[in-house]
Amino acid sequence: MVVVTVALLYVVRRFRSQRGAEPRQLLSGRGLQFRVGGFLTLFATLLFVLGVVFTDNARERPTSGEAGLASLKGEPLKIKATGQQWLWRYDYPNGAFSYYKLVVPADTAVELELLSTDVVHTWNVSDLARKADAVPGKTNRVFFITDDEDKFEGNSATLSGQSYAAMRTAVEVVSPEEYEDFIETQNEEIEAAEDRVNGLIESGDTP
Ligand SMILES: [Cu+2]
Numbered sequence: 147m148v149v150v151t152v153a154l155l156y157v158v159r160r161f162r163s164q165r166g167a168e169p170r171q172l173l174s175g176r177g178l179q180f181r182v183g184g185f186l187t188l189f190a191t192l193l194f195v196l197g198v199v200f201t202d203n204a205r206e207r208p209t210s211g212e213a214g215l216a217s218l219k220g221e222p223l224k225i226k227a228t229g230q231q232w233l234w235r236y237d238y239p240n241g242a243f244s245y246y247k248l249v250v251p252a253d254t255a256v257e258l259e260l261l262s263t264d265v266v267h268t269w270n271v272s273d274l275a276r277k278a279d280a281v282p283g284k285t286n287r288v289f290f291i292t293d294d295e296d297k298f299e300g301n302s303a304t305l306s307g308q309s310y311a312a313m314r315t316a317v318e319v320v321s322p323e324e325y326e327d328f329i330e331t332q333n334e335e336i337e338a339a340e341d342r343v344n345g346l347i348e349s350g351d352t353p
Contacts, residue, residue, distance in 0.1 A: 204276075207255070208291035214254035215322040222257035222289065223250065229260070229267030229280040231306060232313040242332035248317045251325035253293040260286040265307060271300035271317050279304065295319050 210220055225248065226237040236248045250256050260269055260280040267280045275290035300315040320328065 207289050210255045210291065211253040211293065213252065213293065213322070214291075215251040215325060218254065222255040224257045224259065225250070226259045226261060227269055227280065229262045229264075229269070229306070229313075231264050232309040234267075234269070234313070234315045238329055238332075240329060240333070242329045242336065244332060246315060248315065249325060249328045250317060250319055251322040252295050252319050253291065254322065255289060255291045258288040258290070260288065266304055267306045267313065268303035269300065269315070270303040271298050271315065273298045274317055277303055292319055295321065 207222070210218065210222070215223060224239060227248070228235045228237070233245055234248075235243060235245050237243045258269070258275075258278075260278055262280040262282045264282060266282070268277055269275075269280060269288065270277045274292060275288045278286050278288045280286065296319055298317040298319070300317065302310045302313045304310070306313065
């Protein structure tokens with residue numbers, strides 16, 4: 147800003163009109179307009195073409211590697227991620243679910259189906275995948291794969307209400323065996339909890 151302002155002041159002082167002196171006229175004719183217009187069009191076309199070339203792989207879908215979850219036979223592991231004020235719920239293929247933390251097997255292509263029950267939420271685990279919105283009434287998809295057995299943190303990226311900042315998530319990448327153990331444990335715990343609730347209802351003590 148300082149450079150531009152100083153340059154402007156200099157030019158205004160240097161070229162201000164002087165008594166009796168006729169200012170120089172810049173005459174160009176039609177040619178110049180076409181040359182400038184043509185150059186800008188070419189530049190815009192080039193940007194467009196390069197943009198398409200370099201973002202084409204954004205459509206690419208990963209395929210599972212050798213060390214991935216074998217039971218899928220190369221198909222991506224489909225997991226539903228539902229955003230609700232202000233928590234993420236993950237539904238795995240065989241009835242298991244978890245809140246806040248998503249557990250996935252390493253070296254396996256994951257297809258996350260993003261849904262929302264209320265407002266727009268953004269699933270944002272930037273070390274694993276692109277940012278994507280969970281929009282009510284719509285299904286968005288995010289694909290990712292990693293062989294890095296680690297924990298990845300995700301933050302909120304869209305204002306989805308007063309507690310949006312607390313709407314974090316985490317992705318834990320584990321070996322396929324550990325993943326299957328996790329699913330089994332979740333299913334057992336869910337079943338045990340359901341049994342407890344049903345037992346209370348039968349005995350008349352509503353939980
Ligand atoms: Cu949210």
